[in-house]
Every structure is written in C-alpha cells, then in structure tokens.
Amino acid sequence: MDYFLQNFPQQLVNGLEAGSLYALIALGYTLIYGILEMLNFAHGDVYMVGAFLAAGVAGVFVHNEVAAVPAGLAVALMMVLAMGGAGLLGVGIERVAYRPLRNANRLAPLITAIGVSLFLESAVQVWVSPAPVLVPSNALVPQTVFHLGNVVTPLTGVMLFVVAVALMVALDAFVFRTRFGSAMRATAQDREAATFMGIDVDRVIMVTFFLASALAGMGGVLFGLRYASVDFFMGYLLGIKAFTAAVIGGIGNIRGAMVGGLLLGVLESLVGGFISSQFQDSFVFLALITVLLIRPQGLFGQPLADRA
Amino acid sequence: MSAQPTPKYSIETTHPLKRLWESGPGGWNHALTRPAVLIPFFVVAALVPLALQYVEDNSSWTGAQFWTLILANCAMYACLAVALNLVVGYAGLLNLGFIAFFGIGSYAYALVASDQLHQHYPVWAALLVVVAVTLAFALLVGVPALRLRGDYLAIVTLGFGLIMRDLILDLDRPPVLAGHQFGPDGLNLTGGTNGVHQVDPFNLPTSLPLIGPVPHFRMYYWIFIGFLALSIFCMLRWRNSRTGRAWVAIRDDELAARAMGVNTFKYRLLAFSMSAVMAGIVGMIDAAFIFNAFPGNFDVQQTVQIFIMVILGGLGSLPGAILGAIAFTVPPFLLQQFVFYKYLVISIVLIAVMVFRPEGLLGTVSIRPRQTMGGTLELLIAETAIEASELPAVTDAEVADLEASAGAIVEDPEWKQ
Numbered sequence: 004m005d006y007f008l009q010n011f012p013q014q015l016v017n018g019l020e021a022g023s024l025y026a027l028i029a030l031g032y033t034l035i036y037g038i039l040e041m042l043n044f045a046h047g048d049v050y051m052v053g054a055f056l057a058a059g060v061a062g063v064f065v066h067n068e069v070a071a072v073p074a075g076l077a078v079a080l081m082m083v084l085a086m087g088g089a090g091l092l093g094v095g096i097e098r099v100a101y102r103p104l105r106n107a108n109r110l111a112p113l114i115t116a117i118g119v120s121l122f123l124e125s126a127v128q129v130w131v132s133p134a135p136v137l138v139p140s141n142a143l144v145p146q147t148v149f150h151l152g153n154v155v156t157p158l159t160g161v162m163l164f165v166v167a168v169a170l171m172v173a174l175d176a177f178v179f180r181t182r183f184g185s186a187m188r189a190t191a192q193d194r195e196a197a198t199f200m201g202i203d204v205d206r207v208i209m210v211t212f213f214l215a216s217a218l219a220g221m222g223g224v225l226f227g228l229r230y231a232s233v234d235f236f237m238g239y240l241l242g243i244k245a246f247t248a249a250v251i252g253g254i255g256n257i258r259g260a261m262v263g264g265l266l267l268g269v270l271e272s273l274v275g276g277f278i279s280s281q282f283q284d285s286f287v288f289l290a291l292i293t294v295l296l297i298r299p300q301g302l303f304g305q306p307l308a309d310r311a
Numbered sequence: 312m313s314a315q316p317t318p319k320y321s322i323e324t325t326h327p328l329k330r331l332w333e334s335g336p337g338g339w340n341h342a343l344t345r346p347a348v349l350i351p352f353f354v355v356a357a358l359v360p361l362a363l364q365y366v367e368d369n370s371s372w373t374g375a376q377f378w379t380l381i382l383a384n385c386a387m388y389a390c391l392a393v394a395l396n397l398v399v400g401y402a403g404l405l406n407l408g409f410i411a412f413f414g415i416g417s418y419a420y421a422l423v424a425s426d427q428l429h430q431h432y433p434v435w436a437a438l439l440v441v442v443a444v445t446l447a448f449a450l451l452v453g454v455p456a457l458r459l460r461g462d463y464l465a466i467v468t469l470g471f472g473l474i475m476r477d478l479i480l481d482l483d484r485p486p487v488l489a490g491h492q493f494g495p496d497g498l499n500l501t502g503g504t505n506g507v508h509q510v511d512p513f514n515l516p517t518s519l520p521l522i523g524p525v526p527h528f529r530m531y532y533w534i535f536i537g538f539l540a541l542s543i544f545c546m547l548r549w550r551n552s553r554t555g556r557a558w559v560a561i562r563d564d565e566l567a568a569r570a571m572g573v574n575t576f577k578y579r580l581l582a583f584s585m586s587a588v589m590a591g592i593v594g595m596i597d598a599a600f601i602f603n604a605f606p607g608n609f610d611v612q613q614t615v616q617i618f619i620m621v622i623l624g625g626l627g628s629l630p631g632a633i634l635g636a637i638a639f640t641v642p643p644f645l646l647q648q649f650v651f652y653k654y655l656v657i658s659i660v661l662i663a664v665m666v667f668r669p670e671g672l673l674g675t676v677s678i679r680p681r682q683t684m685g686g687t688l689e690l691l692i693a694e695t696a697i698e699a700s701e702l703p704a705v706t707d708a709e710v711a712d713l714e715a716s717a718g719a720i721v722e723d724p725e726w727k728q
Contacts, residue, residue: 042462103666110405111669113462114622117407118661121615125654239611243473246466278489285477288470295463296455 007277012154014276015269020160020229022268023167027222028245029252029260030174031215037191037255038211039105044116045096046219047242048123053089053220054233055127057081058138061227065139074143078228081143085224086217093216094209102205120239127235135234138227159229166225170218171261177214178257187211191255240284244271247291253304262303336625340673343630344547353540356386360529361522379528385640386535387597392620392632393542394589399618400627400674401546401555402582403562405465407614408452408472412445412587414479414609416594419444421507421604422500434513438595445591449584457579472611479606480504506605510598531600538596542589543629558582559627612654619661625674634672 028050035043064077100115140146140159147158178184189197190207198204227233244267252263270290275283294301331342342348360379367375391413398406419441423432432440456467483503485494501507513534518524549555557578560568569575598604620639624631643653664671 042466100662100666104669107669109462110399110403110626111665113405113465114618115662115665117615117618118658118665120658121612121654122658122662125652125658129652129655240473243466243469247470250463250466279487281481282477282486282488285474288474291470292455292467295459295467299459299463 009153010276011273012152014272016154016156016160017276018269018272019265020156020163020268021272022248022265023164024222024226024241024264025245025248025268026171026261026264027167027218027225028241029248029264030171030257031219032246032249033252033254033257033260034211034215036249037257038187038194038208039101039112041101041109041112042116042246043101043215044113044242045100045119045123046215047238047240047245048120049089049093049096049216049238050219050223050226050241051127051233051235051238052092052123052223053085053216054223054227054237055131055136055235056088056220057085057224057227058136058233060084061138061140061143062136065142078143081227082221082224085220087220089220089223090213090217093212093219096216097208097212102208120242124235124239131235133235135232138231138233140228140231144228157229159225163225163229166221170221174214174218175257175261183207183210244284244287247287250291250301251294253301256301256303259301259303263301266302336628336670336673337675340625340628340630340675343673349540349543353536356382356536357533360532364529376526376528379532381641381644383528383532383535383600384644385636386532386539387593387600388617388620388640389633389636390535390539390542390593391590391617392624392636393539393546393629394586394593395617396621396627396629396632397546397549397589398582398586399621400625400632401550401562402558402579404457404579404583405462406468406583406586407465407611408468408470408475409586409590409617410609410611410614411472411475412449412590413594413597413613414475414604414606415445415448416441416591417598417604417608418479418501418507418594419591420595420598421510424511424599425507425509427499427502427507431511438592441591441595442588445588446584449587450580453580453583453587457576457583469611472614476606476609476611479609501606502604504606506603506607507598508603510602510604512599512602528600531596534596534600535593538593539633546629554578554581615654615661616657619657619664622671623660623664625671627675628671628673631671631673 028046031046031049032043035041035046060081061077064080096119100119101112104111104115144159144162149156149158149161178187186197186202186207187210189200189202190204194204197207223233226237245264248264248267249260250263251267252259252261254260267287267290271283271287274286278286331338334341359382360375363375363378366372391409395406395409398404398409420437422428423430423437423440425431452468452471456464456471459467479501480503482500483505485492485496485498487493512527515530516525549558557568557573560571560573561575561578565575597608616639620635621632622635623638624633624635639657643650
C-alpha cells in the first residue's frame with residue numbers, strides 16, 4: 004500500500020502525459036468518424052509522417068548549424084510545417100483513397116484505409132529510414148526537469164500536456180462556436196440534409212481532414228521533442244490506442260475523445276505501474292472490448308440505434 | 312424472369328466465349344467454380360511436383376525442391392485466403408485478427424507435439440486439440456464481438472490479434488500480475504521470441520506405391536493442396552446452401568436479412584468460427600511442415616497480405632483467392648532483391664484495386680458506390696432490371712447468382728445439385 008501511495012502521483016502524471024497525446028490523435032479519429040462514419044485507419048500513420056517532418060526540420064536547423072535562428076523559432080517552424088504537411092497529407096488521402104468510395108459499401112473505404120496505412124509505413128521505411136531517426140530535442144528545448152514532491156516530469160512532458168490541451172480547447176471552440184463549426188456538425192448529423200441547406204459538404208470534409216491530420220502532425224512534433232526519437236512504425240500501435248480512446252469516450256463526440264484519451268493514458272500507466280508492464284497493451288484492448296460490450300456508444304456518446 | 316433480347320445482342324450469333332467475357336467477374340467466377348474446371352485444376356496441381364522432379368532427373372536443372380517449396384507456400388496462402396474469404400467475402404465480417412487463429416493453431420499443435428511440454432500426441436489427437444482450441448478462442452472473441460457492427464468488429468478483432476501477439480511473445484515465463492506470479496517457476500509455454508522448435512512432423516509414410524520415395528516438402532505440398540481442395544469443396548457446398556444464402560443476405564443488407572427472419576448473430580458466429588478453425592488447421596499443417604511455431608509468422612502485416620490476396624482475386628470468389636495467393640507469393644520469391652519494396656507494392660495495389668475495381672478480378676460482391684438513394688427493395692429491383700436488360704441472355708445460373716447477390720433467398724432446385 005505504501006508502494007502504491009508513493010508511486011501513484013508519478014504514475015498519474017505519466018498517464019496524463021501519454022493520455023494528452025492519445026487525446027490529440029483520438030480527436031482526429033472522432034472528427035473523421037463523426038463526419039464520414041468511417042474508421043480512418045491511416046490516421047496513426049499521418050501522425051508518424053508529421054513526426055518525421057518535424058524531425059527533418061529539426062535536423063536541418065541543428066545539424067547544418069543554422070545557428071542564427073533562435074531555437075524557439077525553429078520549434079515554431081517545426082510545428083507549422085509538421086501541422087501543415089500532415090494536414091495536406093490528410094486532405095490528399097481523402098481525395099485519392101476515400102472520396103471515390105464515399106457511397107460504397109462500408110467495407111471498401113476501411114480496406115483502402117488499411118492500404119493507405121501500410122503505404123505510408125512502407126514508404127517512410129523504404130524512402131526515409133528503416134531505423135529510428137533521432138530528433139535533436141536537447142538543442143531545441145531546454146531540458147529542465149521539474150520536481151514536485153516525489154513527482155518528476157521534464158519540461159517537454161509539461162509542454163506536451165499544455166499544448167495538447169490548448170489545441171483541444173481551440174478545436175472545441177472552433178467546432179461549437181464558429182459558423183464553419185456548425186456546418187461541420189450539420190454534416191455529421193445528416194450529410195444529405197446539410198447539402199440541402201447549402202453546405203458545401205466536400206469542403207467541410209476536406210477541412211475536417213485537414214484539421215484532424217494537423218492535430219496528428221502536432222502530436223508528432225510533441226512526441227519527437229519529448230522522446231527525441233521517431234520511427235516508421237510509431238503510428239501503428241498509437242493509432243489503435245487513440246482509436247480505442249475515441250471509442251471509450253464515444254466515437255464522434257469531441258469532448259468524449261479528449262476525456263477518453265486522458266482516461267486511457269492514466270489507465271495504461273496505472274496498469275503498467277501496479278499490475279503488469281508486460282501485459283499493459285493487452286489491458287488497454289481488454290478495456291476497449293469491455294467498454295464496447297457494456298456501453299457500445301462510449302462513455303459520452305448518444306445511444307444510437309444502429310451504431311453498434 | 313425473362314430476358315428480352317434486344318436487336319443489339321442476339322442469342323444465336325453471340326459466341327459462347329464472348330458471352331462469358333461479357334458476363335463479367337461474377338460470370339467468370341461461376342464458370343471457374345464448375346467441377347469440370349476445378350477437378351482438372353487440382354489434378355494438375357498435384358502432378359506438378361512430379362513433373363518438376365522428372366525434368367530435374369532428366370536435365371541439368373536443379374530447381375525441383377525450390378519450386379515445390381514455393382508452390383507449397385503458395386498453397387498454404389491459398390488455404391488461408393479461402394478461409395478469410397469465408398468470413399470477409401461470404402459473411403462480410405472484417406476480421407483483422409484473422410492471422411491470430413493461424414498462430415493459435417500453430418502453437419496449439421506445437422505444444423502437444425514437441426518437447427516444449429514433453430507431449431507427443433498422434434496426429435488425429437493433435438488435430439482434435441487444434442480444432443478445440445481455435446474454436447474456443449473464436450467463440451471467446453466472436454460471441455461478444457459479433458454483436459458489434461462492421462468497423463467496431465474490425466477494431467476488436469485487431470485488438471484481439473495484438474493481445475494474442477503479446478501473449479505469444481510474453482508467455483515464455485510465468486505471467487506476473489500485481490506482484491503475484493501465476494504458474495510455477497521456469498514455466499515456458501510459447502518460447503517467447505524464439506518460438507517453439509523441433510515440432511514433430513506428421514507421422515506419414517516416406518514412400519508411396521507407384522510414386523516411390525516422397526520427400527518431406529512434396530508430401531506437405533500435397534497436404535496443403537488436399538486441404539485446399541477440401542475447403543473449396545466445403546465452401547461451394549456452403550455457398551449454395553441455406554447457410555450460404557443467409558451469409559450473403561447478411562453481408563448485403565443486414566436489416567433486410569433480419570426482417571426476413573435470418574438469425575444474423577448465429578450465422579455470423581458460424582462464419583467467424585468456421586473460418587478461424589480452418590486457419591487453425593492450416594497453422595497446424597504449417598508448424599509440422601517447417602518444424603517450428605515462430606511468432607514472426609503471425610504479425611499484423613501478414614493479415615493485410617492475406618486480405619490483399621482475397622481482395623485482388625475478388626471478395627466472395629474462390630478461384631480469385633487462389634489467383635491472389637499465386638500473385639502475392641510467387642513474385643516475392645523470384646524478386647528477392649526487391650523484397651524491401653514488397654509492402655509498398657502491396658499497399659499501392661490494394662488502394663488501386665479498391666478505387667478502380669472494387670469487385671476484384673473475379674469478385675461476386677458488389678461494393679461499387681451506389682448512385683441511387685433509396686431503400687433495399689428499390690435497389691434490388693433496379694439492379695436486377697439493369698443487369699437483365701444489359702446481359703445478352705441470362706442463364707438460370709446467372710439469375711440464381713444475381714438473386715443471391717441481391718440478398719434474396721429463393722429456393723431453386725438447381726442449386727442443390
């Protein structure tokens with residue numbers, strides 16, 4: 004029990020840190036699922052590409068000694084380029100692989116999504132690097148470590164949490180407070196009715212893909228800065244876990260995805276710390292299966308007759 | 312249904328081969344699944360290694376073993392593709408944990424037929440164990456997961472596949488949960504990353520009358536071909552049975568199927584567990600063939616590879632599954648220097664097939680985008696009418712196929728032959 008009490012705060016902090024990353028990626032799943040009712044299997048790999056873009060930018064600044072540029076500017080540039088690049092990638096994927104199948108059998112876009120996911124992974128593996136690529140995080144961000152009681156957390160971890168939460172709040176405001184956001188919500192509710200109301204559904208879907216993928220790209224930047232290493236397979240498991248988080252929160256529900264992501268991160272960290280680090284992932288999927296069985300609409304989802 | 316021959320086509324002057332060509336993937340599939348095509352195919356396939364051996368004995372060429380091994384690999388993937396076709400093509404269930412059942416079968420056999428647990432069961436007892444274990448796992452996943460719809464099922468089965476991979480990798484020592492160790496010290500179930508070695512091969516004769524000595528690899532090629540023939544026979548029988556029609560009905564429109572009184576849960580569970588057991592048996596044969604159960608053979612990319620075989624060949628098509636297996640096992644062997652690009656090519660083909668020809672080469676499942684909005688009944692009538700007006704002449708078999716693919720359940724004496 005003493006062991007538990009002593010380590011609980013640290014595990015909680017670790018969990019919130021991992022959870023904010025899950026939440027950021029889960030938002031993308033939930034946005035796209037909300038609008039197209041499709042599982043964008045490639046989303047985790049868009050996050051991976053974002054991380055590689057960030058690693059590339061960081062590498063150019065640090066290794067070529069473009070020292071005239073302050074580190075803060077380099078980090079900002081990383082964020083802008085990774086978000087923009089990942090966003091455009093998402094829009095491109097939608098255009099090439101999903102739009103031709105928009106009215107097809109539900110199986111078809113899911114299969115192309117698996118294809119896109121495999122394509123991005125192998126493309127990065129073949130053309131960029133089969134080995135992990137290091138991100139020179141220590142040259143860009145101060146490596147301060149905060150001590151709070153017996154809880155230890157690095158600045159980059161705090162950054163991950165703060166930026167993720169700020170983006171979530173911004174997205175929430177965009178979707179619930181702006182005119183375009185209400186067009187998005189209308190499209191999610193009923194695509195055909197939205198068309199009759201004069202909403203350009205194609206544009207809404209494009210912007211949704213851009214936003215979702217840009218969030219994933221930002222997730223990639225924050226991950227790279229925090230863990231200083233990216234690899235072509237990093238989006239796979241994380242993507243599945245983030246989708247799990249989205250389902251736990253109630254797929255299609257933006258606030259649900261945020262809470263689901265944080266919950267999943269904390270759950271995973273507590274399981275890893277106190278039950279078994281060996282079977283940590285197995286417990287995550289067990290949690291998914293349990294939630295789907297007991298409450299298929301997720302913790303915050305509206306019960307839908309034919310959703311599950 | 313009577314087809315009105317328009318002046319554009321006339322029955323008398325259309326060459327049968329032209330009609331076959333115009334009948335599209337569904338028609339080609341139908342033509343290729345007749346016994347008159349399948350039986351010679353399997354006879355020739357079984358004779359190929361003997362022909363290779365004959366050429367090797369009478370020339371300076373030495374590739375008989377190499378090519379038989381490639382063909383055995385090919386036949387194994389064809390078996391898996393046919394099993395996956397049952398669950399995805401017939402029943403429309405996206406089982407992304409499919410390869411796990413192959414792994415479960417492999418490990419179940421390896422554990423009862425190796426020194427790992429010091430058990431050496433005879434083949435038939437081991438087969439019973441493999442079937443029982445894969446069935447148990449299939450029910451464990453299927454009973455809860457099949458209550459969920461499409462993409463949820465996909466993610467749950469994917470999660471199951473990942474859990475199984477974790478278990479296979481981590482059960483080389485007793486699991487420790489919250490400080491408590493389960494099982495005695497030194498318990499090693501799966502061998503972790505090393506897998507299980509020195510698995511017993513089946514106890515089979517090493518020489519046959521008339522043929523003479525049969526090397527290991529050729530015997531297992533024949534076993535795979537035999538299992539493939541058996542599964543295709545079963546699949547064709549199922550396809551035209553009440554069960555098969557129920558699967559197709561559920562796949563094409565679950566709501567309509569339920570309204571017709573089809574017990575959707577029962578039939579989905581049946582398809583899911585039959586496919587799992589088939590994959591498990593293939594896994595068992597593979598473990599005996601390569602003397603190993605190795606975790607690297609069951610990663611998720613393998614599932615994608617079998618999916619692309621099924622999709623390229625055409626969902627719901629058995630000859631398509633065999634074609635897909637050939638297309639994706641033989642070239643990688645011949646182009647070893649490009650093997651790095653394998654998954655890149657596979658992924659591009661997968662996307663291109665789905666976007667440009669979603670029914671695959673020989674598919675019977677219509678997954679093209681629907682241009683009309685409307686209810687099931689309207690679609691059914693519209694599709695039937697369009698197909699009838701465009702076909703030069705509609706045979707009874709084509710009508711049967713059409714009705715089956717439209718989700719109608721019609722009793723037709725011809726199907727029962």
